[in-house]
Amino acid sequence: MSGQKLNVLVLPGYQNSGVGHWQTRWEALDPAFVRVQMSDWDRVARDEWCRTLDAAVAAADSPVVFAAHSLGCLTTAFWASQYASAAQLAKVAGALLVAVPDPSGSHFPPDASGFAPVPLTRLPFASIVVASSDDPYGGVPFSQSCASAWGSRWIDIGPRGHINADSGLADWDEGRRWLATLGERR
Template identity: 90%
Template sequence: MSGQKLNVLVLPGYQNSGAGHWQTCWEALDPAVVRVQMPDWDHPARDAWCRTLDAAVAAADSPVVFAGHSLGCLTTAFWASQYASAAQLAKVAGALLVAVPDPSGAHFPQDASGFAPVPLTPLPFASIVVSSSDDPYGGVPFSQSCAGAWGSRWIDIGPRGHINADSGLGDWDEGRRWLASLGERR
């Protein structure tokens, strides 16, 4: 990644990412991949999650890239548009945003608060939105809309569900290549 050390901040979604999830696999493969530990995985609150992300970026000793899944994607969008300072944003090389959930969708967790309406302003760093054609939490039209508004590259990986452990991706080499491409742009 361009010769400069990058920290990868893993941003799981609702109820965290367990064994077999690509985020967990990435952490096991690379010590530079660190999970941001949110205050309450079962009752996510936007303000608390964004402040926790802000503290993680502040603590990073080198530029960061985000590897967000599900609610981690929305946390990234809210943080970038409403919480981050210019100095904090300057530390971000990019974001891989996987399986963006629709807060108005039937399957969005009732325990999540403050994640609607989704900010639809350009992200101030490079980003890629990865979508599945049969994701029950956020369909293709929603993810395309977010990608367009955020200025993100949009990728549809076909029918892979919520792009989680149940999707059988393992350490997901293709996702790691997309993440690495964000770091190379810096």
């Protein structure tokens, strides 16, 4: 990333990220990537996830970037807009927000509560929203509106589903390059 050590906080979504998921693969490739462990990956409560993220940022001994997927993206947006202190926000260099799900969509997990309405305020750190043109959990118009409101760069990677293990991305080098640009801005 840059000359300064950065912690990469990996924020999976509903049901966690399994073995073939790019988040899990990134963790295996680099010890700077640390998963934020939620107490329950199947019954998601916004308040608990945001407080867990807050504790992870507080525990970081150097600046952080987020590598978020799905509900991890919404957790990041809620944390930044409603939970984080100015001191906590100052520790964040940026966020890669991949496959933002739409809480009003028909495929949104029924065991996830408190994620609507999505905060549409500018994020106080650099961010990139990555979307797939055929994501069943969040369409292009939804991800574009989030990116616009959050002040994020928006990238469409074409038809890749929910940008998860089933998307065939392997180590997803392109995503890591985008993440690295966020760390360089600090």
